[in-house]
Amino acid sequence: MTEENGKLGTSTITQIGLLVHDIEATSQAYAEFFGMENPEWFWTDTVDKALTEYKGELSQARAKLAFFDMGSLQLELIEPDHHPSTWREHLDAHGEGVHHIALIIEGMKEKIKVMEGQGMKLVQKGEYTGGRYAYMDTFQQLKVMLELLENDAQ
């Protein structure tokens, strides 16, 4: 990681995440409005597999997810369940709308450490098939939450 590449080694935004109350209704609205195929939503993994940690504690929280490709960017719709998570907290506090922008990084532990050194706290992390994610509280500095995504080499 060089200084020229910044703290994350990338500045490519790959995803925007939107919180919604009803993933089927919003998914259909996107599909119809943009003339895209309506993707099937799916549940995130259970805690035994996802190892979901919210504010440092394991959480049963899960969410329904649906993805649209919109140019080189992925739009993610997120309908959380009622267990504690950044998704549920943000939806309850701010209502529907943008939750995060995501970047694909390498070296999750190191990057989290670097960001914590910048006063950006780890909010939630977990595993998914083929990789892992971390939501970082970058709101004060960057005015939006960042999600780090790390995909395993195939």
Add this chain to the structure above:
Amino acid sequence: MTEENGKLGTSTITQIGLLVHDIEATSQAYAEFFGMENPEWFWTDTVDKALTEYKGELSQARAKLAFFDMGSLQLELIEPDHHPSTWREHLDAHGEGVHHIALIIEGMKEKIKVMEGQGMKLVQKGEYTGGRYAYMDTFQQLKVMLELLENDAQ
């Protein structure tokens, strides 16, 4: 415009717009964090040139803008002045954070008409050097405001 292409003829998101109170501070935070050059901000044009209309009436409103290229996506920072605008209204109501996602379209008048037929109201429009924009109230359907951008053929 075919049905397959949806209402706008495109589904490529080209920009995310963020409202901020202090464009210089946030711009510097982005530049340092991501290792990008700190761009110079500039004022949007005055109303005689921009023909800014907010809720159907001419508005003196202007904003300081700064742009970062983050992959194929442009991140736009927006610090509005205190005249009536969607920027000022949204910043006062919701604080700093994401204001819109933008798409580049062709045929501004036709696209606005199509969207109004879908119950999506025109909130604000204006001209800039080389093109024009329109903010559409798509929150109810799409959970985020859309901005249409039309650039003149060069």
